[in-house]
Amino acid sequence: MRIAYIVSSLANSGPIIVVNDLVHEFVLHGHSCDVFYFDDKVQLDFPCYVQKINFTDHIDWKKYDIVHSHGFRPDLFVFIRKPINRIKTKFISSIHGYLFAEQYSIWGTIRTFLSGGLVLLAIMRHERLVVLSKGGVRFYKRFVKFSKIKYAYNTTRIIDLEGEISTNDKNKILEFKENSILIGCNCGMSLRKGIDMLLKALVTLPDFKLVLVGNGPDKARFEQLSKQLGIEDRVCFMGYRPQAYRFLKYYDIYAMPSRSEGFPLALLEAAACGKYVITSDLPIFLETFSESEIVTFKMEDINDLRRALLSYTEQAVEAFQDNIKKRFVEDYNPERFYDRYFKIYKELMR
Known part of the structure; x- marks a missing residue:
């Protein structure tokens, strides 16, 4: 099978x-892949041919048998450049989040519906829309023909569980932690991620x-909030770090208090490492892991979040860590990820 992937950039x-992940798995299984991208932001290596493009x-x-676009500009490129005449090549788009909900937190009502409408327009000429969960299917069938939608869970990257952070970062984390229970969160610093909670x-x-690894538009707001709350000496803002999953081994608890998520890649990384995980009660978290694998709290309920954090005990940790790692191996490993996409591609080619 020959596949073209179109993305906005090669950013991490x-x-x-x-x-x-898709390219690595399909190349590993003997398929031919090419990647086309728009922006000069190159942080990830791909084991295939890559080419920078523009709209002309x-x-x-x-x-190609399959052209798979990810994001608004790649989708729009397909919308504009796909031949009018029928060809054998099949076009697929993946949407990695909940369209209107995520944009509303950034732009407000009018821009959200305008931009959301443009995204839906851009995927009109694709034969298939892939979303990241069953909940995503229920959401998007209001806007897209149901038979056109498929879902596929993500996997985590091929991560080096033995990899180490820099000596400076390691010393900083250990000195900061001392004898405390250390909560960690690796994410973009935005209100959508629930760091304020x-x-x-x-x-x-x-x-x-609390250790926070990542940058984002609301980082300064969170730094100011920690000072206002009088806890700045118990919060460590590390900033952006490549391969942030390498910090996981130093956390006692991994927290994802998100208000919105397309699919929680960072949660899969924590699961692969067998961490004790606390999340908000978002439907995507409840769909991907059970109550015996993660501890959840009610969204926006700070008291319930405290209850969840205080559930951290030696006995609870051992059971939850075993359960979440077992679930990852059974349902979210790279082979399952490949099998699902291969099935979607093959069905479309018939």
């Missing part, structure tokens, strides 16, 4: 990581400290 970000460039679609919960939990 969620949707591009998924494409990177021509791609010989007939060379963690900071508020920390106020009455003097035995807990």
